[in-house]
Amino acid sequence: MRTVAEHRAVVAALLPRSAAATDLPLTEAAGRPLAADLVAGRALPAFDNSAMDGYAVRAHDVAAASEDEPVTLPVAADIPAGRTDTPPLDPGTAHRIMTGSPLPVGADAIVPVEDTAPLGGPAPGTPPANAVPGRVAIRRAPTAGRHIRRAGSDVTPGTVVLEAGAALGAAQLGLLSALGAPHATVVPPLKVLVLSTGSELVEPGRDLLPGQIHESNGIMLAAAAREAGAVAEQAHFVADDADAFLSVLRSADADLVITSGGVSMGAYEVVKDALAGRGVEFVRVAMQPGKPQGAGIVDGTPVVTLPGNPVSSLVSFEVFVRPALRAAMGYRDTERPRRRAVLSEPLVAPAGKTQFRRGVFDRDAGTVTTVGPPGSHHLRWMAASNCLLEIAADTTALDAGAEVTVRDLTV
Incomplete structure (x- = not known):
């Protein structure tokens, strides 16, 4: 049997990294990976500015200020945020200033x-009204540089502020906007088509006849592909007929086709029947769940064939498809985070196979507990889990308290 690592390499080779790049408005770029390093073209902040609402002063003018003996200064000007004609500060005076407003020359x-008492305006200790007070009492002496944001203290021009492959979340988009960028150069998503096979499949919402089941893999795998950053569509549904399956496959406009079902050893394995000898290699992988797998290129389109049992299908996507898909789209973080956790119970595993067990990882306690049996059809327990325990192929038993590696499915 092929090892998990060997099959991961095969699937990854089907999807070389995309060289495509496109400019998207920031409002449309959320979640996309940057196509190249982002180099700042300007400083942040762009100018020295106030970090507080208050008064701009020369520190030595108010060095003797205290609660008992405040220093009183005339207020010569008002500097609200957005003022572009900031007047300089003369010695022995103060300017009322708002957070983010430009620091006047001389201050x-x-x-x-809260460390002042405007005179001839509001009551001491309360924020002044819009009218500029004639004088202000400084009740606490500031040190030079206090509450000033210096130009370039966050970002200096020429700095790489985001690396290629960084996924654009809220903070990253905010940084782009702060730097004045109206758009982001990103890697566009790959198009994925999900084909679910099986004459027994019925669309959810329709009544079932004996022997039929509601189709779940298609919606599940398409959602997983979208979560990975791709654009995904489903084909509803492909019956157990090789010619019908090939017809749907050949009409696909996709960068990757993912199939589920029809790859095992039965008599009606439509995917295997249709694609064997047409560029797809069908193998057994030393893992549980997910032993029957296939991968190859059909008429120029990469195809990954996953097993039909729902847990096997989703685990296989996590292990093989997701990292390859994200790497091809240029994401820097292609893998789910690995965590070390303490096993809360003993468990046994099959010899010679890497086992992926569903589990609940308690981040605060640093423990993990398996949920549900290991069978590949227990979708309920897959839905209840937040991680996968990865048990090495040479491990057959673990005691409670043993350290294990888990894949964090929440990130």
């Missing part, structure tokens, strides 16, 4: 409004 400290 080297900000006195927060």
